[in-house]
Amino acid sequence: MKKSFDLFLLMFNLSQLNDSERIIDLYMEGMGEIFQPTSLRFAEEKENNSEGVYDLRTSGKYFGSVVVDFEEGIADTDKVMIQNSVLMLATILERVVLQKELEEEKDLYKLKSEERYQKLEKTITELNSIKMGSLNLINDLTEEIDKRKKIEEQLSESEERILLILNSTAEAIYGLDEKGLCTFCNNACLKYLGYSEPSDLIGRNMHNLIHHTKSDLSPFPVEECEIFKAFKEGKFSHVDTEVMWRKDRTSFPAEYWSYPILREKKIIGSVVTFLDITERKKAEDSLRENQRRQQNYATLLSELIRKGSFSSGDLKDNLKNITEIAAQMLNVERGSIWLYNNDGSEIYCIDLYELSKNKHSSGEILNASTFSGYTKEHKKGEVIAASDVYEDERTREIPKSYFEENNIVSLLDAPVWLHGQLFALLSFEEVGKKREWLAEEKQLATTLSSFVSLAFETEQREKAEAALRESETHIRSINNNLTNGIIYQVVALKDGTRKFTYLSESVEKFYGFTATDGMKDPNILYDRIHPEDADKMKEAENKSLKDLSVFNIEVRVRSISGEYRWSNIISHPKLLEDGSVCYDGIEFDITERKLAEEAIEEKSKLDKQISIIATTAPGAMYTYYHDPNGVPSLPYVSKKWAELTGLNPEASEELVEGLFNVVHPNDRAYLQNTIEHSAKTGEDWRAEFRILHKTEGEKWIEGHSSPTLNEDGSIIWYGFIYDITERKKAEAILRETKEYLENLIKYANAPIIVWDSNFKITQFNVAFEKLTGMRREDVLGNDIEVLFPDEKRESSQDLIVATSKGLQFESVEIEIKNLCGQNKLVLWNSANIFDQKKENIIATIAQGLDITERKEAENKLTELNNKLKILVEGIKSLAEANDLEQIQRNVTKFARLLTDSDGSTLIYKDGDKCYYVEEEMVEPLWKEKRFSLDECISGWVMKNNKAVVIKNIYEDPRVPLKYYENTFVKSLFIVPVTTSETIAAIGCYWKDYYEPSEVDLRLLQTLADSTGRPVENVRLYNELERKVEEKTDQLKERLKELERFYDATINRELRMKELRDEIDELKRKIANED
Incomplete structure (x- = not known):
């Protein structure tokens, strides 16, 4: 009984262990203690069946033998227990083995699952590479980063000193390797570009980072980049016409130098040094703007001189010309001229020009006594430049109402002087905004004020000359009709009376x-x-009487007409015997002389003014004379003649010949013809010609003069000449610029078009011809709507019409026709062109960029992204699926989504059959049907492990048409599903003729590659579960048998004990009876 119990405990303990060797060792040890055999050993190899050899065997496996030897033999009960224990031990060992196999299968399943996920991750990585580009870039970047780290680790102390030097320089410096990646950068480089750490730049493509776009915002291809050429072609480059881009996406003009780096005659990179030249560019732009203004001033001054007849002409017209051109020069809204009254208490606006209205007006009067401080500044000769009329001390006295009514904010006033007296002012007023007046604008205002003064002086001179001419006419009339004087004798009596003793008859006249x-x-x-x-007459007579001196006086007397004339009265006194004094005298009419003297005085003043004008005017004044025989001369030239022509004005007899000698040989005949034409027709002379100045070289001269025909047949021209060399240069530059711009537009790579306010095409460059397939001569003058496809014409024309109302295109997409094929999608940018008044749009210029291919690529990329998402979702769903049905449904679902097909199927390779296990269709096909591998196209795919694309099933002999006759299928695409071998196929079908793209092929094949392993895994898992269940059932049955055997053994032992007890009881009873 004890052996049975000990053996049960031993076997129970062994059943809890999982190590076979440990189980056998403990079993042998326990059996030795329980049965104490002579010998007990475990034999791994099978021994001959004999007494004491017990095999450890189950229905499917042999584990070894237990060999037991007893010297005195073994009881039957012990032998049975040993046999049962061996049987139980074999069962336990089989359980351990099965459990170990199950664990190994689980580990294998886990390993294969990990491999599957790794493959999925690889697949996703490969698919992402389609989106992100080639993995080579990542490898290159990784390799470059590794190289950079190695280089950084190997930097020596000397290299650190070099970096310190580089970081101390004001110039930005960075290095590039042969791939255009940044290898180092100094602090100035980081500062200019807006980065904080070198790691922000190192390892990055500098062209893509800071040099990717031109100043006009057009893309900058790396092949055109001079920096790129340095390390690709080994060329040094120096450029100052491009921009670089900061981290915050703003740009700045830069000047850079790029040097190639050679190592053993091989280019390994380049060093780039650059500077931010924003301030220099601003200075250059300011200089150009200043030159432009100066040229504009010169042009408008020339126009003013051309329009203004300052030697003659109407004062009002001259003043209007001055205010109009002056306002244009300064680009100011209001230009006006104000006159002071005699006592300076009022100013009167004689002319006001408003630029935006192109309107002249006059008549406004301001009380100048209320702003005396303002007037005092003018009397000092100061120009008043007030950027804020309400704050400036000099203009605050002027009534605010005047400024407010006219919306005046800034003011620039220059005094106008006449004969040394302040008599007017030239005013410029800016409305609606503050304006800081430039020094050159103040100087220009002063210059223009002198033109105002000149206009008034001209008017006064003309009036004086008119009066002089009138006086001369009057004198001539007197000379023709009157005698020249009166002879008289008068006696001055002692009583103080006068008595004429003689008067000539001419007194009557x-x-x-x-x-x-x-x-x-x-x-x-x-x-x-x-x-x-x-009184003067009486005083002179009294003096003569007293001194008996000659009486000589000039007085005014009233003539027969009642007008006063000048007379010169001269007489000699002689004392008569009676004490009276007799004067014999003569009276001359000196009116003409007096007028002549006044005219001479006026002429002297005029000559002085002309001299001032000739000195200060921009050109030289002259008088050109043809005598009656046509012989020319230059009686007068101003001092600037020598400066302008290089000829000595003192050598008057040589001036004409000298002038024609210095005229450019090619212009002499032209100049002579213009003079002869003016002489014959009496028209004003005007000409532009070149001279060869002895020190200044070739100069352009413009001359103006008006001819006067004298009675003797001679002709005199009064005029002036001035230097127009700079203007001619500017005109040449303008012509060249115009030609350059026209060529730039015509041959620019970007399509450029111009349409007028009526939407007629006026410019159409070569790039636009290429873009549309239309010829320039066929579209010029046509409505711009000819460019647009019929279906888009109305909406496109609405956008074009909007430009006439001020709209400017900024990256607006408009489709245009292409006569050679597909219509083009164009990205438009435009600018409006205004008239001179800046009021009306007269044209629109637009630049187009063909983005058709880019748009198609973007659409394809978007489509690919969407399909990648679908693919990733499909792969994920396959990985998470727990049964075949779920996998099969997911495969057909995502196959159809990926290919946009009308249906999809999953076909298993089932022996020599094709088994259509699942489908998702617009209408059913062959779900759960089987076909021979040899007569099915999916069978061909699985046998050959190759994908097949069939655009037309009726043209491919591999397609069994008998199965397709009553289906919707016209095109199909099938890919194999493989693990270690081809196990299935995925098919997609279309009801129209269709050929899938390469991307569709790769996507579906990737889905197929991701399908095989989940299918195999689920199959394997199901098989393992089945096996485990079978083994578990077997173990349970064995355990039941052991339990029954144990129960039987225990019952038998108990029964034998009872029998022994009964025998002992019988023995005692027998003994007692005996």
């Missing part, structure tokens, strides 16, 4: 009374003396 009347009453003559000259 002088005074209108007869000589007799005059001798009767001398007072009628004295009464004719001008009241202002009467």
